[in-house]
Structures are given as structure tokens and as C-alpha cells.
Amino acid sequence: MxxxxxxxxxxxxxxxxxxxxxxxxxxxxxxxxxxxxxxxxxxxxxxxxxxxxxxxxxKPKPSSQGTGMTGEQISDSLNEGWLYCLKKGQARTPKLPYYDWTGTLRPYPISSKRIVPANIDRPDWADDGIPKVEPNSDLQHVVEIKTPAQIERMRETCRISREVLDAAARVIRPGLTTDEIDKVVHEATIAAGGYPSPLNYNIFPKSCCTSVNEVICHGIPDARKLEDGDIVNVDVSVYYKGVHGDLNETYFVGNVDEESRRLVQCTYECLEKAISIVKPGVRFREIGEVINCHASMSGLSVVKSYCGHGIGELFHCAPNILHYGRNKAVGVMKAGQTFTIEPMINAGVWRDRMWPDGWTAVTADGKHSAQFEHTLLVTETGVEVLTARLPASPDVFPWLHS
Structure with missing residues (x-):
């Protein structure tokens, strides 16, 4: 040209x-x-x-967006979506579309912050977006052994978290916006008496994360409609009775190609295999070896920039759970510890890039990424999956029948 x-x-x-x-x-x-x-x-x-x-x-065309807007109106609304986070303190920029995008996904407008009723207990960042206790806690360096009372609260909160994620899974279909998923998550969390942990956490503007296609994690729900063939990860965290529960799953939207199906199934298997070794005396670093072995055998790669984490009265704390091989994670599992394992697996290279919003992590080559997460409790004899699927959980993963 x-x-x-x-x-x-x-x-x-x-x-x-x-x-x-x-x-x-x-x-x-x-x-x-x-x-x-x-x-x-x-x-x-x-x-x-x-x-x-x-x-x-x-830039997105009106025909694919389904809004009937002109190209100029789309450009204006995109800028407004990015400016929303700019006003809330994030590093979003109105200089669309000059960012060097790695894939086909683009940011869309973001709706206003959702309201949490005053009667619901909330974490210390709910009002101003700044975590107070978490950054300076000793539990950033010491892995907490939970008391029986704490464990019981964790069980209850994690069950609610599972039910909220299941509510989101039931509505996923082509034509639904990720903002509508966020609305379902928000309303289900509030109905259960919980607070959506991500909401205003370090100024994050939504009640869950929705990561589509090449987005690895921390995608911000917006006005983009899901398209046939997409994959979308929904990451839900709930704060209830003073503790957090955290889990996520990656779902198929309509008819997904075979490569994406293999990616999502392998990621699911990576998490299951990692969970299977959890018990007292196992080194945290062994989790990454198991995940890396299974992913690499399938020709896939493991993201290194993000990890699992301790969880409880703090949203994020020790231990760090690294998902890649030959890692240097410190520590040995002990009964009473609670943490997440949440492998992010890429169809292409493992390297990631950050969108200018400061949140959306994408694959460096624009290929798809998938993720699954559970909150776990180390027991005296093994592991309890606190966010395990329930009998009523939607039947969305075909490999569970084989």
C-alpha cells in the first residue's frame, strides 16, 4: 500500500x-x-x-458491534470508556487507536460504578480504592495457619463465590456484553450479602474481571458484545463475614475452534493436576513443575508475570503460588493454610503485554489465553477445594463427561 x-x-x-x-x-x-x-x-x-x-x-465496525453507531460515534464512545478510568485514577489514555495492539480485541466504553447497599460489610478499599491493612500486614511474609472459625467462614464465603460464578456462567452467550456479566456477578453477590472484592480494589472499576480471547487476566467488563467463537474467563471474588473467596473459569461462547477448545481443556487439567499434589509437606514450588509439565506436553506456554496467592481476611497475601517450572517459590504446605492456584496458559508465547489502562494483561503475540482458579485449604491428609463445583453448577465443560 x-x-x-x-x-x-x-x-x-x-x-x-x-x-x-x-x-x-x-x-x-x-x-x-x-x-x-x-x-x-x-x-x-x-x-x-x-x-x-x-x-x-x-477499530471496531458498527456491524460487529451491533449498536448502529457511526464510526465517528464509536471512536468517541471508546474514548469516553477509557476516560472513565482516567478520571478514577487509572492510566487509561484517550489516544485510541494508536496503541500497538497485539490482537484483535479493543477496549469499549465502561459503565458507571455499581452501587453496594450500605448494610453490606465492605473491605477497607471500598470507599477510596486504597487497601490499608493488606500491603503492610505481616501476612505478606508469613503464611497464616487458619483457625477452625476462620476456616468455617472461608467455606461459607467460597461457596457463595462459586454460586456467583455459576450465575455468570449460565448467561454467557453470543451477543451478551461483558458489562452484563459484571451486572449478574454484582447482583448475585449483593443478594447473598457479600461485597464483590475487586470493586474499587486499587481503583478497579468493576465487580469481576472478564478476560476475552488474548486477554490473560484482569480484563475490565465493558460494552463489547461477546462473539461466536470467543472464549471468556470470568474471575469472581467475594468478601463475606470478613474473609474472601476467589475462583475463575474460562467458558466457550458459541462454536469455538478446536485449538481454543484444547487450550481451555488443558488449562483445566493443569489446575486439577496441581491440586492433586496439595498436602502437608509439599513444597509450593512443585505446583509450577506440575503445571509446566502438562502445558508444555500440549505445546502450550505458562504465563510467568502473575501468580496464585494466599487468601483469607486479606484478599492477597503469602504464599505466592508460581505456575511455571523451575521457579523459586518459598515454603512448604501445612495444614490450615488457604491459597489459590490459578494457572494462565497461552496458545503461543508466554510473554505478556499491558494495555494502557494499567489492568488488562494480554498475550504478546495476540494468541488466546485461558485460566482456571480455585481457593484451596490444606488439610491434615490432603486438600479441600473450597470453591469446588456444586451439583447445581452448570454443565459447560464437555470433557467432564468422558
Whole structure:
């Protein structure tokens, strides 16, 4: 492709070298994109910047969004969605679509923060977004042995967390927005008397995380509609009776290709195999060896930037549960400990990138990623999966029948 040579673009700077520009990308002209960022001083500059500039052309189209908005209206609404988090303290930027996206997914508008009734107990970040006790707690360095009373509260909270996630799983279908998933999670949590732990945690704007396709974790629910063939992870955490429960699953949206099906099933198996070795005396670092072995045998890779964690009265604390092989996680499992295992497995390379919102972690090559998570209790003889599937949990994983 060559930049249009017959269109004068006055008073603009070259997107590549910032010199005065008098050429414009013909594809940008066809899509009626803003002239800023699509102007070039020479054909050479245009060609040199093509690998990054072409991402400008991948903005969502009205036909795929199903809103009936014009391209200009979509651009404006996208900017508004990012500015929402900017106003709430996050590093979102209105400079869409000039970020070097790794895949086809893009951010969509984010709705207003959902309300939690005043009668519901809430963690210390609920009002201003800043955790107070957690960062400075001794439990960031020492793995807590829970008391029987704490364990009983954990069981209750984790059961509620499971029921909330199951409510979300039941509604997933093509055409549903991830913001609508967030609404289901929020309302189910409130109905149970709990507080959605992610809400306003370090200014996170939603009540759960929804991570679609190339998003590894911490995707922000927004106005994008799920499409046939997507995979979506829903990560639910509930605060109830002073403790947190945490779990997530990755779901198929409509008809999913075989590669994505294998990825999701392998990730499920990675978690199950890791859980199977949990018992007193096992080193935490062995979890990563088990996960890495199973993933690599399937030609998949394990994300290294994010880990499982201790949980209880604190949302995140010791121990760190690393999911990759040859890790240096410290410590040995003891009865009474509670923590999460939550492997993130990629179809391509293990490396990740961060969107400018400061939350959305995506695969570096744009290929799909899947994740599963449970909250676990180490018992005297083995392990209790506190967030285990219930008899009433929706039947969404075909391999459970084999």
C-alpha cells in the first residue's frame, strides 16, 4: 500500500518523523479516520511506520458491534470508556487507536460504578480504592495457619463465590456484553450479602474481571458484545463475614475452534493436576513443575508475570503460588493454610503485554489465553477445594463427561 499522493494535508506533522506532512494514508481516508496520525511526509516514512500504523485501521465496525453507531460515534464512545478510568485514577489514555495492539480485541466504553447497599460489610478499599491493612500486614511474609472459625467462614464465603460464578456462567452467550456479566456477578453477590472484592480494589472499576480471547487476566467488563467463537474467563471474588473467596473459569461462547477448545481443556487439567499434589509437606514450588509439565506436553506456554496467592481476611497475601517450572517459590504446605492456584496458559508465547489502562494483561503475540482458579485449604491428609463445583453448577465443560 502507498500513501495517497494526491491529497494535501496542511499543517500536519508526519506520524513517523514529525516533519511537515503532505501525504495521507489512503486506508485512513477510506475509513474517514482523523487526519492526525495518518499523515506522512514521504512514502519512505509511510512504509517505515506501516507495521505499527496499520493497527489504526482495526477499530471496531458498527456491524460487529451491533449498536448502529457511526464510526465517528464509536471512536468517541471508546474514548469516553477509557476516560472513565482516567478520571478514577487509572492510566487509561484517550489516544485510541494508536496503541500497538497485539490482537484483535479493543477496549469499549465502561459503565458507571455499581452501587453496594450500605448494610453490606465492605473491605477497607471500598470507599477510596486504597487497601490499608493488606500491603503492610505481616501476612505478606508469613503464611497464616487458619483457625477452625476462620476456616468455617472461608467455606461459607467460597461457596457463595462459586454460586456467583455459576450465575455468570449460565448467561454467557453470543451477543451478551461483558458489562452484563459484571451486572449478574454484582447482583448475585449483593443478594447473598457479600461485597464483590475487586470493586474499587486499587481503583478497579468493576465487580469481576472478564478476560476475552488474548486477554490473560484482569480484563475490565465493558460494552463489547461477546462473539461466536470467543472464549471468556470470568474471575469472581467475594468478601463475606470478613474473609474472601476467589475462583475463575474460562467458558466457550458459541462454536469455538478446536485449538481454543484444547487450550481451555488443558488449562483445566493443569489446575486439577496441581491440586492433586496439595498436602502437608509439599513444597509450593512443585505446583509450577506440575503445571509446566502438562502445558508444555500440549505445546502450550505458562504465563510467568502473575501468580496464585494466599487468601483469607486479606484478599492477597503469602504464599505466592508460581505456575511455571523451575521457579523459586518459598515454603512448604501445612495444614490450615488457604491459597489459590490459578494457572494462565497461552496458545503461543508466554510473554505478556499491558494495555494502557494499567489492568488488562494480554498475550504478546495476540494468541488466546485461558485460566482456571480455585481457593484451596490444606488439610491434615490432603486438600479441600473450597470453591469446588456444586451439583447445581452448570454443565459447560464437555470433557467432564468422558
Amino acid at each position: 502507498a500513501a495517497g499522493s494526491d491529497v494535501a494535508v496542511s499543517s500536519l506533522s508526519c506520524a513517523n518523523c514529525s516533519k511537515p506532512a503532505n501525504l495521507q494514508c489512503p486506508k485512513c481516508m477510506e475509513l474517514k479516520l482523523p487526519r492526525e496520525g495518518s499523515a506522512f511526509c514521504t512514502q519512505e516514512c509511510f512504509k517505515a511506520s506501516w507495521s505499527s500504523h496499520k493497527s489504526v485501521h482495526l
